[in-house]
Amino acid sequence: xxxxxxxxxxxxxxxxxxxxxxxxxxxxxxxxxxxxxxxxxxxxxxxxxxxxxxxxxxxxxxxxxxxxxxxxxxxxxxxxxxxxxxxxxxxxxxxxxxxxxxxxxxxxxxxxxxxxxxxxxxxxxxxxxxxxxxxxxxxxxxxxxxxxxxxxxxxxxxxxxxxxxxxxxxxxxxxxxxxxxxxxxxxxxxxxxxxxxxxxxxxxxxxxxxxxxxxxxxxxxxxxxxxxxxxxxxxxxxxxxxxxxxxxxxxxxxxxxxxxxxxxxxxxxxxxxxxxxxxxxxxxxxxxxxxxxxxxxxxxxxxxxxxxxxxxxxxxxxxxxxxxxxxxxxxxxxxxxxxxxxxxxxxxxxxxxxxxxxxxxxxxxxxxxxx
Amino acid sequence: xxxxxxxxxxxxxxxxxxxxxxxxxxxxxxxxxxxxxxxxxxxxxxxxxxxxxxxxxxxxxxxxxxxxxxxxxxxxxxxxxxxxxxxxxxxxxxxxxxxxxxxxxxxxxxxxxxxxxxxxxxxxxxxxxxxxxxxxxxxxxxxxxxxxxxxxxxxxxxxxxxxxxxxxxxxxxxxxxxxxxxxxxxxxxxxxxxxxxxxxxxxxxxxxxxxxxxxxxxxxxxxxxxxxxxxxxxxxxxxxxxxxxxxxxxxxxxxxxxxxxxxxxxxxxx
Numbered sequence: 338x339x340x341x342x343x344x345x346x347x348x349x350x351x352x353x354x355x356x357x358x359x360x361x362x363x364x365x366x367x368x369x370x371x372x373x374x375x376x377x378x379x380x381x382x383x384x385x386x387x388x389x390x391x392x393x394x395x396x397x398x399x400x401x402x403x404x405x406x407x408x409x410x411x412x413x414x415x416x417x418x419x420x421x422x423x424x425x426x427x428x429x430x431x432x433x434x435x436x437x438x439x440x441x442x443x444x445x446x447x448x449x450x451x452x453x454x455x456x457x458x459x460x461x462x463x464x465x466x467x468x469x470x471x472x473x474x475x476x477x478x479x480x481x482x483x484x485x486x487x488x489x490x491x492x493x494x495x496x497x498x499x500x501x502x503x504x505x506x507x508x509x510x511x512x513x514x515x516x517x518x519x520x521x522x523x524x525x526x527x528x529x530x531x532x533x534x535x536x537x538x539x540x541x542x543x544x545x546x547x548x549x550x551x552x553x554x555x556x557x558x559x560x561x562x563x564x565x566x567x568x569x570x571x572x573x574x575x576x577x578x579x580x581x582x583x584x585x586x587x588x589x590x591x592x593x594x595x596x597x598x599x600x601x602x603x604x605x606x607x608x609x610x611x612x613x614x615x616x617x618x619x620x621x622x623x624x625x626x627x628x629x630x631x632x633x634x635x636x637x638x639x640x641x642x643x644x645x646x647x648x649x650x651x652x653x654x655x656x657x658x659x660x661x662x663x664x665x666x667x668x669x670x671x672x673x674x675x676x677x678x679x680x681x682x683x684x685x686x687x688x689x690x691x692x693x694x695x696x697x698x699x700x701x702x703x704x705x706x707x708x
Numbered sequence: 709x710x711x712x713x714x715x716x717x718x719x720x721x722x723x724x725x726x727x728x729x730x731x732x733x734x735x736x737x738x739x740x741x742x743x744x745x746x747x748x749x750x751x752x753x754x755x756x757x758x759x760x761x762x763x764x765x766x767x768x769x770x771x772x773x774x775x776x777x778x779x780x781x782x783x784x785x786x787x788x789x790x791x792x793x794x795x796x797x798x799x800x801x802x803x804x805x806x807x808x809x810x811x812x813x814x815x816x817x818x819x820x821x822x823x824x825x826x827x828x829x830x831x832x833x834x835x836x837x838x839x840x841x842x843x844x845x846x847x848x849x850x851x852x853x854x855x856x857x858x859x860x861x862x863x864x865x866x867x868x869x870x871x872x873x874x875x876x877x878x879x880x881x882x883x884x885x886x887x888x889x890x891x892x893x894x895x896x897x898x899x900x901x902x903x904x905x906x907x908x909x910x911x912x913x914x915x916x917x918x919x920x921x922x923x924x925x926x927x928x929x930x931x932x933x934x935x936x937x938x939x940x941x942x943x944x945x946x947x948x949x950x951x952x953x954x955x956x957x958x959x960x961x962x963x964x965x966x967x968x969x970x971x972x973x974x975x976x977x978x
Contacts, residue, residue: 574796576780579813
C-alpha cells in the first residue's frame with residue numbers, strides 16, 4: 338500500500354512526467370462520469386420491475402445525500418427527514434393533480450413547475466423549522482424533529498382534500514412539453530426497446546441523482562462545508578473563525594430539506610400513488626441508516642447507503658421464491674422486508690463498531706493511495 | 709494599528725469569581741504576555757475577549773469597536789484571531805481545509821453560489837488558497853498542506869492551530885499556550901515564529917504561556933494575573949522583580965487574602 342504512494346510521489350517529482358500526472362488526475366476526474374455510460378444503458382436491458390428498484394434506490398439516495406449533509410457534515414441529528422420527503426411528494430401531487438371527482442383535490446398546474454415548486458416547498462418547510470434547528474443541537478434536535486414526523490403523519494391522514502387521507506392520492510404524470518417523463522405518451526422506441534414510464538423515469542432519477550451528487554460535493558468541499566465541519570468538530574473554534582453558528586445550522590437544515598423534497602417528488606413519480614403509511618418514522622430511521630451505513634458526511638457513501646437500503650428488501654422479495662428461508666410477504670413469517678430490517682440492524686452495529694466511516698471509510702481503506 | 713483594551717472585567721461562575729475587575733491594554737504591534745499560576749483566570753480572560761464568556765461587568769474594546777456584547781463570530785470579523793490551547797482542528801480534514809476555514813470572514817461564497825459552482829466561487833477559492841499556502845509556509849507547514857490534520861505530529865498540529873489563527877488575517881491574535889508540551893528546540897521555533905508574527909506581519913500578540921524563559925525573552929509587555937486580578941504589569945524585567953509576582957508564584961502569604969495560602973497544587977506544571 339505504501340509502495341504505491343511512494344511510487345506515485347516519485348513519479349510526480351520527475352519533471353518529465355508532470356504531464357502524465359496531469360493526465361492521471363484527469364482520468365481520476367473523468368472516471369465517475371464514465372460510470373454513467375453503463376447506467377444510461379440499463380433501461381435497454383432490464384425490464385420495468387427491475388428498473389423500479391433502481392429508480393426508488395436513486396430517489397432515496399438523493400434524500401440520503403441531504404441527510405448526510407445535515408447529520409454527517411453539520412453534526413445535527415434529524416429524525417424529520419421523512420417529513421420533508423412527504424412535503425415534496427404531496428406538494429407535487431397537489432399542485433400537479435387535477436381537481437376531479439376523486440377525494441383528493443389539486444391545482445392542475447403544469448407539472449414541471451409543480452415539481453420545482455414542490456422541491457422549493459420542502460426547502461421552505463425546512464426554513465420554517467430551521468430556527469429550532471439553529472438553537473437546539475445534536476441529539477436534542479433529533480428529539481425535537483421527531484415531533485415533525487408525527488405531526489406530518491397526522492396531517493397526511495386527515496387533510497383529505499390535499500392528501501387523500503388514509504387512502505392516499507394519485508400522482509400526476511410529469512410531462513415536459515407534452516413528453517411524459519414517467520408515462521408512455523408519446524410512444525418512444527430506442528433500439529427496439531419500448532420506452533414507457535419506468536424507462537424514462539430511470540433517466541430523470543439518474544439525472545437528479547447526478548446533479549445532487551455534484552451540488553452536495555461542492556457544498557461539502559467548499560466554504561460552507563468547511564464551516565459546517567468545524568462547527569461540528571469544535572463549535573467554539575468555528576465561532577472564533579467567524580462562522581455564525583445559528584445561521585449555518587439553519588442553512589444546513591434548509592439545504593437538507595431541499596434534497597428531501599427532490600427525493601419526495603421522485604419517489605411520488607415512481608410510486609404513481611402515495612399513501613401516508615410510507616412517510617413514517619420508519620422511513621426517517623431508514624434514511625438515518627443509509628447515512629450511517631454509507632459513512633456520515635460522505636456524499637458517495639450516502640448514495641451507496643441509499644441504494645443499498647432501498648434495494649435490499651426489494652431484491653430479496655424478487656428472489657424470495659428461490660431463497661428458501663424467506664416467507665411470502667404478509668404470511669406472518671420472515672419475509673424480505675423483515676429480513677432486510679435485521680440486516681440493516683446488524684450492519685448499523687457493525688459499522689458503528691468496526692468502521693465508523695461506513696462504506697465510504699471502507700472504500701478509502703481499500704484505496705489508501707488517495708491520501 | 710489598534711489597541712485591545714480591557715476595563716473592569718468581572719466574571720463569575722456561581723460563587724467563584726474568575727475575573728475580578730481585570731483591566732489591561734495590549735498596545736498595537738506588541739507581544740503581550742498574560743501570565744499567572746494555574747487557575748489565575750488567563751483562559752477565562754481569553755474566553756471573555758473572544759466572546760465565549762460574557763462578563764458581568766466591564767468592557768472589552770478593540771480600537772473603536774466595543775466587543776463586550778458581541779458573539780464570537782462578530783468578534784472574529786473585527787479582527788481578533790484566536791488559537792486554542794487544546795488543539796481544536798478538524799482531524800479528518802487536510803491542513804489546507806483547516807486553514808481555509810479561517811478565511812470565512814474574508815470570503816463570501818454561500819450555499820447557493822457554491823452549489824452552482826459559479827466562477828467567482830472558484831476564483832475566490834484559488835485566491836485564498838494561494839494566500840493560505842503562504843501563511844502555511846510562514847508557519848513552517850510548507851509541505852504538509854495535503855496531510856490530514858489528525859495525522860500530524862503534536863508539534864505540527866500546534867503550528868496548524870497557530871497558522872489558522874493567522875489565516876484569518878487578524879489585527880491581534882490570542883495564543884493560548886502555543887508551545888505547551890513541546891520539546892525545548894521546538895518551543896524556541898515557536899518563539900521565533902511569534903516574534904515574526906509581530907515584526908513581519910505587524911499583528912499584535914496576546915500570549916498565555918507557562919514557559920517563563922520564553923515569555924521573558926519575547927514579550928514586550930507582561931500582565932500578571934492571580935485570583936482573577938491583575939497583580940503586576942510592565943516590561944519583563946519590571947515584572948520579574950515585583951514582590952507580588954514572586955509571592956504569587958512561590959505561594960507565600962497572599963497579599964490580598966491576608967491568610968497564608970501555601971498550596972502545592974498551584975505550582976507550575978510546565
